[in-house]
Amino acid sequence: MVLLVTATLLAAQVALAQHGVPASTAAPLVAAASDLQFALDEIVRRFQGDTGIAPRITYGSSGNFARQIEQGAPFELFLSADESYVLRLAERRLTRGPGSLYAIGRLVLFVPHGSPLQPDPQLKHLAARLASGDAGRLAIANPEHAPYGRAAEQALRSLGLWEAARPKLLYGENVAQAAQFASSGNADGGIVAYSLALAPALRERGTFALLPEELHAPLRQRMVLLERASPAAARLYDYLRSPASREILRQHGFVLPEN
Amino acid sequence: MDWTALGLSLRLGLVTVVLLLPLSFLLARWLAFGRFRGRGLVEALVALPLILPPTVVGFYLLVAFGRSSPVGAAFESLFGEPLVFSFEGLVLASLLVNLPFAVQPMQNALAAIPPNVRDAARCCGLSPLQAVRHVELPLALPGIATGAVLTFAHTLGEFGVVLMVGGSIPGETRTISIAIYDRVQAFDEPAAGAMALLLLVIAVVALGITNTLARRAGRRD
Numbered sequence: 001m002v003l004l005v006t007a008t009l010l011a012a013q014v015a016l017a018q019h020g021v022p023a024s025t026a027a028p029l030v031a032a033a034s035d036l037q038f039a040l041d042e043i044v045r046r047f048q049g050d051t052g053i054a055p056r057i058t059y060g061s062s063g064n065f066a067r068q069i070e071q072g073a074p075f076e077l078f079l080s081a082d083e084s085y086v087l088r089l090a091e092r093r094l095t096r097g098p099g100s101l102y103a104i105g106r107l108v109l110f111v112p113h114g115s116p117l118q119p120d121p122q123l124k125h126l127a128a129r130l131a132s133g134d135a136g137r138l139a140i141a142n143p144e145h146a147p148y149g150r151a152a153e154q155a156l157r158s159l160g161l162w163e164a165a166r167p168k169l170l171y172g173e174n175v176a177q178a179a180q181f182a183s184s185g186n187a188d189g190g191i192v193a194y195s196l197a198l199a200p201a202l203r204e205r206g207t208f209a210l211l212p213e214e215l216h217a218p219l220r221q222r223m224v225l226l227e228r229a230s231p232a233a234a235r236l237y238d239y240l241r242s243p244a245s246r247e248i249l250r251q252h253g254f255v256l257p258e259n
Numbered sequence: 260m261d262w263t264a265l266g267l268s269l270r271l272g273l274v275t276v277v278l279l280l281p282l283s284f285l286l287a288r289w290l291a292f293g294r295f296r297g298r299g300l301v302e303a304l305v306a307l308p309l310i311l312p313p314t315v316v317g318f319y320l321l322v323a324f325g326r327s328s329p330v331g332a333a334f335e336s337l338f339g340e341p342l343v344f345s346f347e348g349l350v351l352a353s354l355l356v357n358l359p360f361a362v363q364p365m366q367n368a369l370a371a372i373p374p375n376v377r378d379a380a381r382c383c384g385l386s387p388l389q390a391v392r393h394v395e396l397p398l399a400l401p402g403i404a405t406g407a408v409l410t411f412a413h414t415l416g417e418f419g420v421v422l423m424v425g426g427s428i429p430g431e432t433r434t435i436s437i438a439i440y441d442r443v444q445a446f447d448e449p450a451a452g453a454m455a456l457l458l459l460v461i462a463v464v465a466l467g468i469t470n471t472l473a474r475r476a477g478r479r480d
Contacts, residue, residue: 029428037445056429059441072326072341073426176444183446201446 028233029074030057031065033081033221034176035105035148035193038201039252040079043245050239053232061174063145069094069226076226076233079240081105081175081193082147083222090224099224102240103254106194107151107216110182112206117188119209123159126189130164139170139181139190147219148175152191154216182206194253221254260453263430264438271346271434272414275353276407279361282354283406287365288395292377306363308356317423320352324424344426349434352420360413361406364469368402368476369395401476405469412465416458 032040037059048054058065058075066085069075070092080086083101090098109126111119116134118125129135141149149171156162170186172178175193182190183205197208225237239245246256290302308316324331324342334342342348372395380390396403418436425432427441435454442451 027430034444058427058429058433059444060427068344068426071321071343072331072335073344074340074428074431174444180444180446199446 026232027054027056028076028230028236030055030077030079030233030236031069031073031075032057032059032079033062033065033147034059034174035081035195036079037176037196038199039195039249039254042252043240043248044236046244046248047236047239051232051235053235055232055236059174059176061141061146061149063147064174067145074228076229077223077237078226079221079223080147081219081221082150083220085147086222086224089226094227096225096227096229099222100241101220101257102223102246103221103249104257105148105151105219105221106213106253106255107148107155107191107211107219108194108197108208109189109211110179110192110197110202110206110208111189112183112185112187114185115188115206119189119207121209121211123156123161123211126165127159127161129188130161130168135165135168136188137170137181137186138165138168139172139178139187139192141175141178141192142171142173146172146174146178148193149178151216151219155191155211158215198253220257260450260457261433261435261438261442264433264435265454265457267346267430267433268415268435271349271353272411274350275357275414276361276410278350279354279357279410280403280407283358283361284365284399284403286358287362287369287402288391290362291366291369306359309359313356313417313419314423316352316356317420320348320355320420320424324348324351343424344428344432346431348424349421349432352424353414353417356417356420357410357413360409364402364405364409365399366402368399368405371476372398401472405472408465408468408472412462415461 040057044055044057062080062082062085065075065078065080066089069078069089078086078089079102086095086099089095109119109123111117116136117129126135126138140152143149143153153162156165170181172181176196178190179192179196179202181187182192183202191211194210196202223237223240225234250256286305290298290305321343322328324334326332326335326341326343331342342351376394376398377390380394385393415434416436417434418440421432421434421437425434425437427433427437433441435458439451439454439458442448442454
């Protein structure tokens, strides 16, 4: 019994000990939209080389992050794929100001090698296959909480394909998962982020067509420092606005806003 | 291989086992020897995490321990950090979902102790505490060990609840099973594969240990 009590106390101490150090100063916690997966990894590698600060990044859907931040998740910097989430958090005074626009995202139809689907900007082949009933699964991000999913839905609606495509849709939790579904050959293709389609991991698995911007509301990607942001997080925020970082974003297929 | 995530999962598993075993032993003892109304109900509650979808458990944890709940608000005012999306929150969630894995093997082991053995202990003048220490604990040891192994292995594998209340924060709530999910989405299949294989090996070893323990316990009877 004594042993059990001692063990319990020990465990409690282990649990507390790891909490004692405020890790936030050393390694800022970043929540980033999953379309940034490759671009941000590259920027952060350089940032780490320049400053010695090693940010801890979690990728996911912007809507989920916004909810988690409202529920108290300890993120310091939030890079959303849609500015509405950032502005809503700002309204609730959970951020330091309204943040800044860092990129505008584009959509592609990505088609894996071996798929019967042909990628084209107006989704004509997809329309034909949907009309003839041959179409297989099409992956998009979940429109309910993933901005790229919403944009994909808008694009399909603009082309009058939404109702026909709906029974064929496969929803990823975020756009990276949708891209993963599309590239693994488990779907005929997917409407995903241009920034992901350009990444080597995807490029070697298939082909894609860039969709015209007019098909959907612009994916205005806004980032913001959150209430609890440390100086290290603020440095990363500034770094992301530097010409070098903007160039990396551009190379990864993002349109740069006029700043 | 995400070593931070592996380390975090191992720490979560150990903390869960060490905190849960004493609590579960008391609960298992009460259920094994106690004669009271509503025992069936308590047993059902203990077993609930076995059949309840992890997302349901996660949802209720968010409701019960979120910022706006009394418990969550009290924790936040005490420690200055919210309970959800923290390691402490994962420990709490882990204690709840592992309850049946710890309690049931211990309860079975204790219930298998013949009543005359416990009577003999009492006749020999052992106090209840001494009886626990010299009779019940040694006889229930295989059950306790099984509970510990199952709890540990199950903690490493827990996904749904952690996804709901954890938020995949590196070094804080990104456990190895969450890291596998993240690596797949990052098109990093080699890393996902390595971690998946590791969890597979741990699961096989855990089942091997529990089966051996069960056989040994059976042989002694």
